[in-house]
Amino acid sequence: MKSLLLLVVFPFAAQxxxxxxxxxxxAETILAPADMMLVAQAIPGALEDPSLALGQEARVTLYAGRPIRAADIGPPAIVDRNQIVALHYAGGGLSILTEGRALARGGVGDVIRVMNLASRSTVSGRIGAGGEVSVGAMGAMP
Known part of the structure; x- marks a missing residue:
């Protein structure tokens, strides 16, 4: 006698x-524990772990009762728009350090555009932990 396997699928999604x-x-508010809460609901795209948002900066306005998504937050900005920053290029045994003007705000790891004050050219670079902006082979790579 053959056995029959019956598989029952419930239409309910896991909570x-x-x-x-x-x-x-x-926007630009640093998130504290009192600014967020977990709700027992699966909201597409919403973060599920409060530790991922704690201490991060809101990149857009976050409205009460609305989900907090990963794209809505990021590391706190350490470079402001129009701030003078150290602009560092390193590649092929060459290292150049000059000053630039940040054309956007950003936090550690963000890629922003910076105007080189010496040449007036605009470059993209990645913000380092000390607020310097690295350009070139290693700096602006996503």
């Missing part, structure tokens, strides 16, 4: 927690 804002937060 997951989603992270939402507890109040309206303006």
């Amino acid at each position: 997951a927690d989603s992270l939402v804002a507890t109040r309206t937060l303006r």
Whole structure:
């Protein structure tokens, strides 16, 4: 006698927690524990772990009760728009250090555009931990 395997699939999705804002937060606000809470609802794209958002900066306005998505937050900005920054190029045994003007705000690891003050040319570079911007082979690579 042959045995029959019966597989029952329930149409209910597994419940997951989603992270939402507890109040309206303006862009450039650093997220604190009181600014977010977990709700027992699976919201597509929403973060599920509060530790991923804690201490991060809101890149856009976050509205109360709305989900906090990874694209809505990022590392706190350490470079402001129009700030003078050290511009560093290293590649092929050559190292150049000069000054530039940041054309955008950004945090560690962000790629921003910077105007070289000596040549007035615009380059893209990655912000380092000390606020310097690295350009070239290793600096602006995503």
